[in-house]
Amino acid sequence: MTGITNLxxxxxxxxxxxxxxxxxxxxxxxxxxxxxxxxxxxFANGEIYVRxxxxxRGAEAFVLQSHTAPINQWIMEQLxxxxxxxxxxxxxxxxxxPFYGYARQDKKHRGREPxxxxxxxxxxxxxxxxxxxxxxxxxxxxxxxxxxxxxHLWAMPILTAHVRSRVDLDNVTVVSPDAGRIRVAEQWxxxxxxxxxxxxxxxxxxxxxNQAKANRVVGDVExxxxxxVDDLIDTGGTIAEAVKVLLxxxxxxxxxxxxxxxxxxxxPTRLQECGAAEVVVTDTLPIPPExxxxxxxxxxxxxxxxxxxxxxxxDGSVTSLFDGNS
Numbered sequence: 145m146t147g148i149t150n151l152x153x154x155x156x157x158x159x160x161x162x163x164x165x166x167x168x169x170x171x172x173x174x175x176x177x178x179x180x181x182x183x184x185x186x187f188a189n190g191e192i193y194v195r196x197x198x199x200x201r202g203a204e205a206f207v208l209q210s211h212t213a214p215i216n217q218w219i220m221e222q223l224x225x226x227x228x229x230x231x232x233x234x235x236x237x238x239x240x241x242p243f244y245g246y247a248r249q250d251k252k253h254r255g256r257e258p259x260x261x262x263x264x265x266x267x268x269x270x271x272x273x274x275x276x277x278x279x280x281x282x283x284x285x286x287x288x289x290x291x292x293x294x295x296h297l298w299a300m301p302i303l304t305a306h307v308r309s310r311v312d313l314d315n316v317t318v319v320s321p322d323a324g325r326i327r328v329a330e331q332w333x334x335x336x337x338x339x340x341x342x343x344x345x346x347x348x349x350x351x352x353x354n355q356a357k358a359n360r361v362v363g364d365v366e367x368x369x370x371x372x373v374d375d376l377i378d379t380g381g382t383i384a385e386a387v388k389v390l391l392x393x394x395x396x397x398x399x400x401x402x403x404x405x406x407x408x409x410x411x412p413t414r415l416q417e418c419g420a421a422e423v424v425v426t427d428t429l430p431i432p433p434e435x436x437x438x439x440x441x442x443x444x445x446x447x448x449x450x451x452x453x454x455x456x457x458x459d460g461s462v463t464s465l466f467d468g469n470s
Contacts, residue, residue, distance in 0.1 A: 146178045146198065148457070154235075156457045157200050159225060161209035163218040164430045167242065167446060168208045174450030184221065192221050194228055205234040206453050207273075211245030212429045213408070219245050219264065223271045230272030238295075238456060239273040242428035242445060243376075243404050247282040250289075265289035277452060279428050279445060280375050280403040295462045297452050299403040299426050302443050304335040306424060307371055310399060313337050317368045317395075319344065319361075321386050325374065332373050340364065344372075344386045359389075366394030376404035377425065380411030384418035397421045404428050405442070407435045415439065 148156045159180045160168030172179045181197035207229065209222035222239065229237050249260035261282075268276060269291055277295040281287065287294040316336060320329035320343040333339050342363025370390050377383055377400070387398045398420050405425035407415075415423050416437040425431070426445040436442075448465070455462045 146180050147203065148175065148177055154457065155203045156206070156453070157203045157234075158206050158208060158453070159196065159200075159229070161194075161207075161218060161221045161225060163212050163221070164208075164210035164242070164427075166430065167210060167427055167449075170427075170444060170446035171208060171450045171453070174446050175454065182225075192217070192224055194221065194224050196228065196232065199232070200229060201233045203234050204236050204238075204457055205229045206238045206240050206277075206456075208240040208242070208449075210242045210429050212243070212406075215245045219267075223267055226268065226271040226273050236274045237272055238275040238277055238453075239268050240449065240453070241276060241278045242449065243406075244278045244281055244286065247286055250283050250286050261286050262289040265291075275456070277449075277456070279426075279449070282375055295452055295456065297448055297462070298466050299428070299445060299448065300331065300335065301466070302426060302445065302448060303373075303401050303403070303424060304332065306441070306443055307399060307401060308336065310422065311336075311369045311371065313339065315368055315396075317342055317363065317365050317370050319363070319365065319370045319372045319386070319390060319398075321372060321374050321382060328375070329373055332371065336371070340368075342370070344389055361389055361393045365390055367396055370395045370398045372398055372400045372420075374400075374402045376406055377402045377411060377415070377423075378406040379408050380414040380418075384414040387418040387420045391419050399424065401425075405431050405435075405440075407431060411435075412437045412440075 157180050158172050162184055168179050184194045207225050209218055211218055226237055246260040246264050275293045276290050279297045280299050287296055317340045318329045318333045320326050323343055329341055333341050342365050345359045390398050400420045400423045402425050412435050423439050424441045426443045428445050452462050
């Protein structure tokens, strides 16, 4: 069975690209359905072919694809799947992007630069997507780039539930890796019982990607268990340096928490050796065995995505999943 039929005869179908099939199957299992059988392959020159093996006419279609490396290939594949669904006469198309590719390029730092995150939204709209769904966007205002509904899901409930079991709530401090993410750290602190906040002051050269220097800690962390929170970990340089700065300032331990584990080389080595007690991410992106290390914990995002998909399908409230905040 590859669909759900409700009393109003609506039918939900879940289709998936090749970037992260395990997540798609986990989401389908949460929904109690199967992923629509799909043929997808690459031609000799790199072009992509997709075709669905069963009729999806009139269905409410959800197209799941994580934008992992090689990111451009998987974005293009998802766009082609959206176009194929449109031409197959589905009733609506929701593009599910657990990790939104190019989300960090959401503004112009200097002249003659693109706003790539906006272009991604425009391409999905042009391809035929009626709605976008993503988890922990790099900047919440990215929702405004898409001319249609955007469901911005938070992994915070999953992550905070795990962290609460790992720390002494009477001796914990939430730390933001930079001043720009203080708002997220405040929400984390509230979830952990109103604990103190700190942030790491850092500088970044915008002409050198994936490089930032952690300078000092603003806030009291001496003798405290620190939870260092961010939306993603790419090469791990900034996070590893922040961990070292916190430990040098007297933190008793540091747990690193992020939604998206991009983990580009040499992130696994940096994170294993930086002194963090644990590194916690979700599986919005596939994490192959060669990127895993003993201190890494990977939590499943499938239940959250499945609940959000069901709320959209049933015309319910996605915001209700997050205490009215989303």
